[in-house]
Amino acid sequence: TTPADLLALIDTxxxxxxPGRLVLIPRMGITHIDRALPPLVQAVVGAKRRxxxxxxxxxxxxxxxxxxxxxxxxxxILAELGRAFDILHQHGAHLGGAHIELTGEDVTECIxxxxxxxxxxxxxxxxxxxxxxxxxxxxxxxxxxxAKKMG
Numbered sequence: 001t002t003p004a005d006l007l008a009l010i011d012t013x014x015x016x017x018x019p020g021r022l023v024l025i026p027r028m029g030i031t032h033i034d035r036a037l038p039p040l041v042q043a044v045v046g047a048k049r050r051x052x053x054x055x056x057x058x059x060x061x062x063x064x065x066x067x068x069x070x071x072x073x074x075x076x077i078l079a080e081l082g083r084a085f086d087i088l089h090q091h092g093a094h095l096g097g098a099h100i101e102l103t104g105e106d107v108t109e110c111i112x113x114x115x116x117x118x119x120x121x122x123x124x125x126x127x128x129x130x131x132x133x134x135x136x137x138x139x140x141x142x143x144x145x146x147a148k149k150m151g
Contacts, residue, residue, distance in 0.1 A: 029060025
């Protein structure tokens with residue numbers, strides 16, 4: 001969306017600017033976030049509108065392998081989450097949450113992470129019926145990286 005359209009939506013959905021009423025969840029992917037998110041954050045901050053920013057580094061980073069398997073790359077997820085945090089901070093806003101699809105099971109649905117899951121590993125325990133999830137190890141790695149970034 002454009003900054004003007006976003007502000008119009010905010011005005012329509014929360015005309016009294018009630019805190020906690022609106023949650024904005026960018027789903028841009030690592031390839032688009034540096035270009036697309038800053039103007040939106042600038043517009044919202046400049047208009048002094050109160051919204052909760054929640055990153056979704058999962059949906060914009062889905063891809064299909066040559067074998068036709070839907071997956072996500074842990075490095076892209078981690079990078080987009082970090083960029084969302086940084087961009088919001090640079091423009092006077094803050095990250096209020098993150099949407100992460102994960103499981104405590106030892107699945108092989110997302111590639112990468114310290115466990116070194118590759119495309120060849122996906123078939124080993126690909127258990128999702130919808131969207132690829134981070135496994136326990138990848139989820140913990142992401143949590144510790146975010147905690148470190150938050151200081």
